[in-house]
Amino acid sequence: xxxxxxxxxxxxxxxxxxxxxxxxxxxxxxxxxxxxxxxxxxxxxxxxxxxxxxxxxxxxxxxxxxxxxxxxxxxxxxxxxxxxxxxxxxxxxxxxxxxxxxxxxxxxxxxxxxxxxxxxxxxxxxxxxxxxxxxxxxxxxx
Amino acid sequence: xxxxxxxxxxxxxxxxxxxxxxxxxxxxxxxxxxxxxxxxxxxxxxxxxxxxxxxxxxxxxxxxxxxxxxxxxxxxxxxxxxxxxxxxxxxxxxxxxxxxxxxxxxxxxxxxxxxxxxxxxxxxxxxxxxxxxxxxxxxxxx
Amino acid sequence: xxxxxxxxxxxxxxxxxxxxxxxxxxxxxxxxxxxxxxxxxxxxxxxxxxxxxxxxxxxxxxxxxxxxxxxxxxxxxxxxxxxxxxxxxxxxxxxxxxxxxxxxxxxxxxxxxxxxxxxxxxxxxxxxxxxxxxxxxxxxxx
Numbered sequence: 001x002x003x004x005x006x007x008x009x010x011x012x013x014x015x016x017x018x019x020x021x022x023x024x025x026x027x028x029x030x031x032x033x034x035x036x037x038x039x040x041x042x043x044x045x046x047x048x049x050x051x052x053x054x055x056x057x058x059x060x061x062x063x064x065x066x067x068x069x070x071x072x073x074x075x076x077x078x079x080x081x082x083x084x085x086x087x088x089x090x091x092x093x094x095x096x097x098x099x100x101x102x103x104x105x106x107x108x109x110x111x112x113x114x115x116x117x118x119x120x121x122x123x124x125x126x127x128x129x130x131x132x133x134x135x136x137x138x139x140x141x142x
Numbered sequence: 143x144x145x146x147x148x149x150x151x152x153x154x155x156x157x158x159x160x161x162x163x164x165x166x167x168x169x170x171x172x173x174x175x176x177x178x179x180x181x182x183x184x185x186x187x188x189x190x191x192x193x194x195x196x197x198x199x200x201x202x203x204x205x206x207x208x209x210x211x212x213x214x215x216x217x218x219x220x221x222x223x224x225x226x227x228x229x230x231x232x233x234x235x236x237x238x239x240x241x242x243x244x245x246x247x248x249x250x251x252x253x254x255x256x257x258x259x260x261x262x263x264x265x266x267x268x269x270x271x272x273x274x275x276x277x278x279x280x281x282x283x284x
Numbered sequence: 285x286x287x288x289x290x291x292x293x294x295x296x297x298x299x300x301x302x303x304x305x306x307x308x309x310x311x312x313x314x315x316x317x318x319x320x321x322x323x324x325x326x327x328x329x330x331x332x333x334x335x336x337x338x339x340x341x342x343x344x345x346x347x348x349x350x351x352x353x354x355x356x357x358x359x360x361x362x363x364x365x366x367x368x369x370x371x372x373x374x375x376x377x378x379x380x381x382x383x384x385x386x387x388x389x390x391x392x393x394x395x396x397x398x399x400x401x402x403x404x405x406x407x408x409x410x411x412x413x414x415x416x417x418x419x420x421x422x423x424x425x426x
Contacts, residue, residue: 033272038331038426047180047214051268054245058266072331072426103338124342126335130317130422138272141283141425142180142214175414189322189356193410196387200408280414283425284322284356 031055031064032137034129040073042083047142049087052096061094067132071101071125075108078116088116101125173197173206174279176271182215184225189284191229194238203236209274213243213267217250220258230258243267315339315348316421318413324357326367331426333371336380345378351416355385355409359392364400372400385409 033055035048052066068091070077077084078100091098098119105111112121122128133139175197177190194208210233212219219226220242233240240261247253254263264270275281317339319332336350352375354361361368362384375382382403389395396405406412417423 031272031276036424043215050214054266055269055272058245058269072334073327103342124338126424126426127339127342129424130315130339133422134315138275139281139423140178140268140271142268173414173418185357192356196408197411197414200387200411280417281423282320282410282413284410 031059032132032135033064033066034132034137034139035066035068036125036129036139036141037068037070037074037077038072038125038141040076042077044074044142045077045082045084046087048077049084049091049096051140051142052091053094056094056096065097065137066095067097067099067137069099069101069122069125069129071104075100075104075110078119079110079114080116082116085116088119092118099125099128101128173201174274174277175206175208176274176279176281177208177210178267178271178281178283179210179212179216179219180214180267180283182218184219186216186284187219187224187226188229190219191226191233191238193282193284194233195236198236198238207239207279208237209239209241209279211241211243211264211267211270213246217242217246217252220261221252221256222258224258227258230261234260241267241270243270315343316416316419317348317350318416318421318423319350319352320409320413320423320425321352321354321358321361322356322409322425324360326361328358328426329361329366329368330371332361333368333375333380335424335426336375337378340378340380349381349421350379351381351383351421353383353385353406353409353413355388359384359388359394362400362403363394363398366400369400372403376402383409383412385412 035051037045037048048068052068055064055066076082078088078098079085082088088098098116099122100115100119101124102121103124105115129139177193179187179190190210194210197206197208218224220230220240221227224230230240240258241264242257242261243266244263245266247257271281319335321329321332332352336352339348339350360366362372362382363369366372372382382400383406384399384403385408386405387408389399413423
């Protein structure tokens with residue numbers, strides 16, 4: 001019976017692992033979008049977070065991968081003392097990627113302990129956005 | 143003679159209907175672009191309309207499909223009392239798609255009778271932009 | 285001996301000329317990005333130039349092609365009396381393409397002798413951006 005259980009578990013794993021391939025084969029490839037924040041404007045930060053929520057709501061959380069990339073004057077969005085800080089935890093909970101640009105951090109002498117805890121980092125925000133587009137992600141600048 | 147006339151009309155229709163396919167076969171696929179308006183800034187609305195006109199002028203009206211998607215703070219561009227309302231009729235006459243975001247309308251308690259008459263609607267502006275990019279449309283945020 | 289030298293020089297030239305093809309064959313196709321400037325905001329112009337520098341620094345100058353397209357209210361970035369004029373020479377030295385929109389110039393009665401010397405021109409900035417995207421270039425609006 002143990003053997004059967006293990007086999008069933010393996011089969012379940014296989015189904016989960018192959019689901020994206022199956023979806024792709026049916027032409028239902030997952031949506032992917034990178035949202036750019038490069039303005040020092042809290043209204044823009046809120047709009048980017050609203051956009052992310054609406055995208056997940058409209059397409060279904062499991063059908064879309066979302067990243068918000070903050071760079072240049074937009075870096076402040078992802079600081080610990082950001083005006084949208086209360087909403088960042090919720091974004092992370094919803095598997096929305098929050099990525100800060102380390103280039104901007106170096107140029108503005110910002111350290112990781114000044115940033116919102118739990119976010120991720122990319123070496124250069126603008127290069128990350130270019131790479132995502134090359135990988136087929138949609139690009140939206142709210 | 144009537145039969146000949148009908149046949150000629152049918153042939154003419156067939157030529158019109160098949161023209162896009164022929165153009166595509168020659169690698170002259172139609173240009174397609176989605177313009178995003180998400181700022182509450184009438185200067186940006188005017189720029190988006192100028193962009194659309196310039197694109198049609200430069201590529202030829204028949205060679206390009208254009209949509210302007212207004213969402214978030216940009217929704218006001220497509221309201222009945224919009225500062226660019228006098229230009230919206232001309233855009234519609236030129237087959238420039240004007241699309242308002244129903245998500246934004248719900249969130250701001252805006253109803254369709256407050257919007258400029260003759261425009262079209264999408265459920266979520268940002269998702270529409272993503273889908274257009276996936277379909278190969280260019281994306282420009284003026 | 286002269287003949288050998290000429291042969292060696294030819295061989296060296298061939299290596300340089302074929303490098304991009306070789307890179308492409310290895311799937312390491314050159315990165316290409318078009319940066320849009322359409323705001324009358326010198327901070328945005330500086331950000332676009334910073335972005336271009338960071339991209340070259342991060343990917344390596346030889347691995348990326350960059351164009352900055354200025355149109356609409358952004359045209360002023362590339363004028364002779366631009367607030368970022370001192371940085372434009374350096375951009376040109378670094379092979380960053382600086383392209384001004386002739387459509388905008390006509391509409392604002394701006395002549396080429398008012399523009400920064402050494403820049404290039406496109407008929408319509410927005411159409412150029414569309415064409416670049418169709419050719420597979422990434423698009424970033426700083």
